[in-house]
Amino acid sequence: MVDEVPFVDITIDDEMISEAVNVLESGRLVKGPECEALENAFADLCSTDHAIGVSNGTAALLLSMKALDINPRDQVFVPGHTYFATVSPVLELGADPVFVDVDPDRYTMDPELLKDAIDEATNPEAIVVTHMHGQPAEMDAILEIADEYGLTVIEDAAQAHRAIYDGQPVGSFGDVGCFSFYPTKNMTVGGDGGMITTDDPELAAEARALRNHGRDESGKHTHLGLNYRLDEVKAAIGREQLTRLPDWIQARREAASQYNERLQDIKEVILPETYPQSKHVYHHYPVLVPASERAGFRTHLDEHRIGTGIHYEEAVHQHKAVRDRVKNTTLPVAEDICARTVSLPMHPQLSEPEVKYVCNRVGGYFQ
Ligand SMILES: Cc1ncc(COP(=O)(O)O)c(C=O)c1O
Numbered sequence: 001m002v003d004e005v006p007f008v009d010i011t012i013d014d015e016m017i018s019e020a021v022n023v024l025e026s027g028r029l030v031k032g033p034e035c036e037a038l039e040n041a042f043a044d045l046c047s048t049d050h051a052i053g054v055s056n057g058t059a060a061l062l063l064s065m066k067a068l069d070i071n072p073r074d075q076v077f078v079p080g081h082t083y084f085a086t087v088s089p090v091l092e093l094g095a096d097p098v099f100v101d102v103d104p105d106r107y108t109m110d111p112e113l114l115k116d117a118i119d120e121a122t123n124p125e126a127i128v129v130t131h132m133h134g135q136p137a138e139m140d141a142i143l144e145i146a147d148e149y150g151l152t153v154i155e156d157a158a159q160a161h162r163a164i165y166d167g168q169p170v171g172s173f174g175d176v177g178c179f180s181f182y183p184t185k186n187m188t189v190g191g192d193g194g195m196i197t198t199d200d201p202e203l204a205a206e207a208r209a210l211r212n213h214g215r216d217e218s219g220k221h222t223h224l225g226l227n228y229r230l231d232e233v234k235a236a237i238g239r240e241q242l243t244r245l246p247d248w249i250q251a252r253r254e255a256a257s258q259y260n261e262r263l264q265d266i267k268e269v270i271l272p273e274t275y276p277q278s279k280h281v282y283h284h285y286p287v288l289v290p291a292s293e294r295a296g297f298r299t300h301l302d303e304h305r306i307g308t309g310i311h312y313e314e315a316v317h318q319h320k321a322v323r324d325r326v327k328n329t330t331l332p333v334a335e336d337i338c339a340r341t342v343s344l345p346m347h348p349q350l351s352e353p354e355v356k357y358v359c360n361r362v363g364g365y366f367q
Helices: 012-027 031-044 057-067 088-092 111-117 139-149 201-211 232-263 291-303 334-342 352-366
Strands: 050-054 075-079 096-100 124-130 152-156 176-180 194-198 285-288 341-344
Touching: 012 232, 031 050, 031 194, 031 232, 031 291, 050 201, 057 088, 057 152, 057 176, 057 194, 088 096, 111 139, 111 152, 124 139, 139 152, 176 352, 194 201, 201 291, 232 285, 232 352, 291 341, 291 352, 334 341
Parallel strands: 075 096, 075 124, 124 152, 152 176
Antiparallel strands: 050 194, 176 194, 285 341
16 A cells, blocks of 8 residues: 655665675775776767766866856757756856756756747857756757757756656757756766766866866876766765666656556646657656745645656746846746646656656645
C-alpha cells in the first residue's frame, strides 16, 4: 500500500560507493583517469568530439561563454522560462541578456519571438537555449536563425542528459552544450558537477585551460583561468551513474506516460506536451493548475505525503538580482507558467501504484 511518494529519489548504490572508495584509496584525487574516462563516455553519449568535466553546471555555462568570447555589452538571448543559472553567467560577464518568451504548451524558447527580438544594430552575439524539464528546444529553427544572424549557440542541457531531437542528442547541436550533475538531476556525481560538450577542438582546449587555472597542455598559465575542476571521486560515481542512465530515462518516460493517461481527463490540470520530433527525458513532470488553486493544491498533496516542486516561482527576468540589472521586460507566457506550474513526483524508482496514488489525489482535489 502506498502512503508516501517523495518528489525525488537519488540513487547512490553499493557499486557507486565502492568506485568512490577505490579512488580514495588510490590517492589520486584530482586531475586523474576517472575524470578523463567520464569525459570520454559523456562525449559518446552526446555524439560530440569533446567533453570537459567541470565543477558544476553553472561553471559549464560560464566557462563556455568565456571560451566563446562573450564580452561586456554583447547581447545574449535567453529563454524567459529557465533556471536562474542560465542567465547569471551572462550578467557575471557584463553581457546584456535579452529575454525571449517560450512556447505556451512546451515551455522552450519560441523561435518566432527569438527572431523578432534580434536587432543587428545592437550587438547580438549568442543564444542560450534551455532544454527545459528534459524536453529539447526546437533546435532546427533556432540553428537556422543563429546561422542567418551569425550567432553562437549555447545549449543549457542541465536538465536533459541524453534527450533527443530529430534523432540527435542534445549537447551536440550548438557550438557548446552545458550539463549539470547536481544531485537531483537525471544523473549525478554524488554532489555538484558539470560537463561541457563540443565538436570544436579550440573551444575544448580553451575550456580545459579555463577550468584549470588557465594552464594550457604544456602546463603554462596562458589564460586567466580559475579552478573549476571535477574531482576524481565524483567522476568515478558519475561513471557508474552513466551506465544506469538509459534505464533511468526509460523509467521516467514510463512514469510520464502513466501520468498522461491517468490525468488527461481532469480539465483543471494542463499536462506537458512534447514536440513530435523530440524524445523527452522528463527531468520534471510539470502540470499547470489555476494560479488561485496552486497553494491549496500543493497543501492537499502534502497532506497525502506527496512531494511536489515549483520550477520556477518566477520567470527568469523577474528575479530581483536580474530585474535590477536589465530593462523592463514582460514575458506573458513565462510569467503565466510560473504562476501556475507544479511539478509532480518524478524519478526512476516511481512505481505504477505510486503514480496511481498521486493521480487519485490530484483528481480528488479537483472533484
Ligand atoms: C536549466 C539549468 N541550468 C543551469 C543549472 C545549474 O547547474 P548547477 O546547479 O550544477 O550549477 C541548472 C541546475 O541547477 C539548471 O536546471
